[in-house]
Amino acid sequence: MNKCILILTGFLFSVAVRAQRFVFTTAWTAQAQFAGYYVAKEKGFYQREGLDVIIQHPSLNSSAFNRLQTHETDAAMFSMMSAMDFISQGIPLVNIFQDSMNSSNILVSRWNTNPLKLKGKRVAIFNSDPNYQTFIMSRKEGMNYEWVPFTSHINLFLSGAVDATMVVSYNEYFQLLQAGFKLSEKGIYRFSENGYNFQENGVYVGRQFFQTHVEECRKFAAASRKGWEWAAAHPDEALEIVMKYVRHYNSATNRVMQKLMLKEVLRLQVDRDSGKREFRVRRDMVEKASRLMMECGMLKRPVTYNELMGL
Amino acid sequence: MKSPGYLFRSSISMRLSLIVVAFVMLIFLASFSFVFADSRAVVRAEAWGKASQTLQSTVLHIDNTLHEVEVASDNLIKVIEQNLDDPDKMFAYSRQALESNPELTGCSISFEPFYYKDKGRYFSAYSYNDGDSIQTENEGNDQYQYHCMDWYLIPTLLDCPYWIEPFKEESTVGIDVHEIFSSYSRPIHDRTGRVIGAFSLDICLDWFSKTVSAAKPYPHSYAVLLGKGGTYLVHPDSTKLFYETVFTRSLDEPDSLEATDSVMVSLGEAMLAGESGHRNIVLDGESCFVFYRPFKNTGWSVAIVCPERDIYDAYYKMRDAISLISLVGVLCLMLFTWLIVRRSLRPLKLLAASTLSVTDQLFTVKVDDTRRPDEIGQLQHSFHTMQQALGNHIQQLRQQTDKLEQSNEQLAEAYERVREDERMKTAVLHKMTDKMAAPVAAISRLSRTICDSHQALDDAEITAMTAHIQQNASLVTSYLAEMIRAAQEETYSHPVKPNTEHP
Numbered sequence: 001m002n003k004c005i006l007i008l009t010g011f012l013f014s015v016a017v018r019a020q021r022f023v024f025t026t027a028w029t030a031q032a033q034f035a036g037y038y039v040a041k042e043k044g045f046y047q048r049e050g051l052d053v054i055i056q057h058p059s060l061n062s063s064a065f066n067r068l069q070t071h072e073t074d075a076a077m078f079s080m081m082s083a084m085d086f087i088s089q090g091i092p093l094v095n096i097f098q099d100s101m102n103s104s105n106i107l108v109s110r111w112n113t114n115p116l117k118l119k120g121k122r123v124a125i126f127n128s129d130p131n132y133q134t135f136i137m138s139r140k141e142g143m144n145y146e147w148v149p150f151t152s153h154i155n156l157f158l159s160g161a162v163d164a165t166m167v168v169s170y171n172e173y174f175q176l177l178q179a180g181f182k183l184s185e186k187g188i189y190r191f192s193e194n195g196y197n198f199q200e201n202g203v204y205v206g207r208q209f210f211q212t213h214v215e216e217c218r219k220f221a222a223a224s225r226k227g228w229e230w231a232a233a234h235p236d237e238a239l240e241i242v243m244k245y246v247r248h249y250n251s252a253t254n255r256v257m258q259k260l261m262l263k264e265v266l267r268l269q270v271d272r273d274s275g276k277r278e279f280r281v282r283r284d285m286v287e288k289a290s291r292l293m294m295e296c297g298m299l300k301r302p303v304t305y306n307e308l309m310g311l
Numbered sequence: 312m313k314s315p316g317y318l319f320r321s322s323i324s325m326r327l328s329l330i331v332v333a334f335v336m337l338i339f340l341a342s343f344s345f346v347f348a349d350s351r352a353v354v355r356a357e358a359w360g361k362a363s364q365t366l367q368s369t370v371l372h373i374d375n376t377l378h379e380v381e382v383a384s385d386n387l388i389k390v391i392e393q394n395l396d397d398p399d400k401m402f403a404y405s406r407q408a409l410e411s412n413p414e415l416t417g418c419s420i421s422f423e424p425f426y427y428k429d430k431g432r433y434f435s436a437y438s439y440n441d442g443d444s445i446q447t448e449n450e451g452n453d454q455y456q457y458h459c460m461d462w463y464l465i466p467t468l469l470d471c472p473y474w475i476e477p478f479k480e481e482s483t484v485g486i487d488v489h490e491i492f493s494s495y496s497r498p499i500h501d502r503t504g505r506v507i508g509a510f511s512l513d514i515c516l517d518w519f520s521k522t523v524s525a526a527k528p529y530p531h532s533y534a535v536l537l538g539k540g541g542t543y544l545v546h547p548d549s550t551k552l553f554y555e556t557v558f559t560r561s562l563d564e565p566d567s568l569e570a571t572d573s574v575m576v577s578l579g580e581a582m583l584a585g586e587s588g589h590r591n592i593v594l595d596g597e598s599c600f601v602f603y604r605p606f607k608n609t610g611w612s613v614a615i616v617c618p619e620r621d622i623y624d625a626y627y628k629m630r631d632a633i634s635l636i637s638l639v640g641v642l643c644l645m646l647f648t649w650l651i652v653r654r655s656l657r658p659l660k661l662l663a664a665s666t667l668s669v670t671d672q673l674f675t676v677k678v679d680d681t682r683r684p685d686e687i688g689q690l691q692h693s694f695h696t697m698q699q700a701l702g703n704h705i706q707q708l709r710q711q712t713d714k715l716e717q718s719n720e721q722l723a724e725a726y727e728r729v730r731e732d733e734r735m736k737t738a739v740l741h742k743m744t745d746k747m748a749a750p751v752a753a754i755s756r757l758s759r760t761i762c763d764s765h766q767a768l769d770d771a772e773i774t775a776m777t778a779h780i781q782q783n784a785s786l787v788t789s790y791l792a793e794m795i796r797a798a799q800e801e802t803y804s805h806p807v808k809p810n811t812e813h814p
Contacts, residue, residue: 060454060455061454122468127456127459148464148468149456149458149459150459150460150461150464151456151459151460151461153461153476154540155461155465155475155476155539155540156461156464156465156468158539158540159461159465159469159473159539160469161464161465161468161469162468174562175540177558177562178540178541178555178556178558178559178562179539179540179541179542179556179558180540180541180556180557180558180576180579180580180583181540252553252554253554254551254554254555254559255563256555256559256560256562256563257559257562259563260562
């Protein structure tokens with residue numbers, strides 16, 4: 001009898017301590033943009049929080065949003081404006097972790113001219129991204145650009161088929177440099193420097209999931225933050241971890257690009273006002289984004305900070 | 312152990328051989344410097360010609376094949392544009408393109424969204440060769456939005472044919488080198504000239520890779536193909552393919568950019584600018600010549616990297632062989648010179664030894680009197696003659712010396728005798744003087760007494776004293792007579808003859 005009680009106790013205990021499975025889908029293929037999450041996984045930060053985090057990457061056939069909708073993933077990464085758009089469309093999402101504090105968007109002129117002087121010209125934009133900031137800027141500045149959605153890479157821009165292209169400072173910006181394209185400050189427009197500095201990627205879950213898995217979400221956020229802080233303190237080791245994922249998923253990149261990307265992503269995590277890595281959604285940015293998106297007709301209704309945070 | 316300096320100073324043979332060797336080496340150096348420089352220039356010119364020719368033939372070969380694709384595209388586009396009214400024919404045309412051109416791996420005839428209203432947003436007649444057969448399908452859908460692909464966008468926006476950078480139509484699991492294509496795309500126009508779609512022909516990158524990699528003029532040379540953005544499309548290091556560009560390394564720690572990276576950047580810029588030429592750069596610590604040339608229509612550029620050791624291999628072998636032979640030759644020359652000079656100077660060495668014998672007055676030491684007609688022979692002969700003459704002269708000197716010594720001995724003997732005589736005379740004189748001293752003293756005393764006291768003395772006493780004085784005077788006289796006689800006897804018995812002989 002005593003023996004049976006002992007076995008039963010052991011079984012119950014093992015179930016209790018078994019890590020909670022938590023599937024997280026990143027915003028893109030394996031790259032240094034997600035270094036903190038890889039680090040948290042590899043260094044056992046998730047495990048220490050009792051989570052068995054499975055990191056997935058989206059594909060053209062299966063976007064992060066689709067995966068979240070079909071419950072293939074528990075959490076997915078979206079830009080703050082995308083999440084607000086989803087919320088306004090009636091898809092309740094809750095931010096559980098914010099890793100970006102600044103906008104990485106840059107508009108680059110093909111002809112080394114001020115992008116604000118390219119009115120009505122062709123501008124390449126990411127087909128996989130809603131490009132809210134770009135549209136807002138174009139509308140507010142009266143640029144009337146002709147949008148050319150493209151899938152990826154910079155060949156369209158280099159061919160001269162477009163007059164400008166959208167890039168992010170941690171990826172295509174370096175790809176342009178890597179292609180030998182001469183970038184000058186005159187020919188680039190940094191959104192963050194021109195009144196359009198909005199937080200970008202954060203980790204979101206469905207509201208229902210959030211309500212039933214509050215503790216898991218909190219643990220995920222805590223461990224992810226720890227991962228990013230460790231990556232910032234140990235960029236070389238973090239890069240090694242990133243490259244492990246890059247090689248595993250056969251990402252079309254190289255070590256130098258990933259090194260530059262990690263450095264830039266870490267820079268974008270530092271809040272301009274506090275000078276610290278805060279990993280929080282800023283209420284003022286949500287309000288500003290909501291206002292501008294409403295003005296540009298991108299939102300059906302305003303989205304509040306509380307909604308975004310599941311409060 | 313004798314130092315080299317001492318050997319150099321003390322040995323004519325060593326000195327001569329070293330001087331000869333140094334001079335010969337000087338001549339060798341001057342000659343070989345010219346020959347090597349000239350040979351190097353010839354080898355380099357030949358290498359450049361060889362590499363350029365390989366490069367040119369590779370580019371020509373690829374350009375020709377690419378041109379075939381362009382011609383196929385030119386031919387089909389007319390048919391397509393003349394049959395726009397029947398969209399279903401597009402599948403047949405795309406299939407026909409592959410059947411007529413086996414080197415093609417895919418063909419798509421794609422249209423703007425809703426160009427054919429009943430076909431919807433996506434209408435792209437796509438045929439591809441799966442290895443066994445040609446498959447045809449409509450490839451556009453929400454997951455594959457071809458309107459956003461480079462191969463569609465670039466030619467339609469530029470409104471001209473365009474060679475697309477190699478691409479892969481997947482984004483989840485990264486790139487598989489064997490599934491990468493390049494496309495020759497061109498816009499499709501309707502009867503009004505409006506761009507309504509794109510016609511694209513695909514070729515597999517393996518074809519490029521094999522052709523470019525075959526451009527190998529030297530054993531360790533390799534070819535590199537750069538895309539429009541400097542991307543390595545062909546490179547022996549497969550980890551760089553499509554992932555890195557010629558500029559990538561320069562972005563890593565740009566503040567501490569190495570000279571090699573700067574040269575690579577410069578090379579990359581020249582290649583992307585469509586220039587032809589060559590550069591001398593150091594790659595992975597090895598000096599290499601890079602010959603580059605652009606393709607005619609694609610905007611790509613191919614380079615052949617030839618390690619300098621390969622290019623100059625024959626030259627280095629020749630240089631090493633000549634250097635080795637020269638070195639051995641110079642050493643042999645030095646040895647032979649040393650032996651010959653040493654052999655030639657051997658009589659001198661013997662003469663030197665003989666000279667030392669002469670200083671020891673050994674005039675009978677044999678000196679080789681060779682029959683050599685040269686200076687050494689003459690010297691030997693002269694020395695031999697001199698040795699004989701010296702010997703004779705010394706012999707005469709010795710004889711005269713002997714005579715002189717003999718005379719000297721006689722003189723010494725005479726001298727000794729004279730001295731003995733003098734000594735004897737002196738002794739006799741002394742003896743006589745001694746004998747005469749008492750009578751003379753007596754005479755003196757008696758005389759003084761008589762002089763001083765003759766008044767006090769009686770005659771008898773004076774007579775007695777006078778007699779005594781006479782007695783003593785007779786005695787002295789007899790002594791003197793005896794001395795004179797002895798002197799006369801001596802004079803006559805040992806006459807001294809003057810020596811009239813001269814040595």
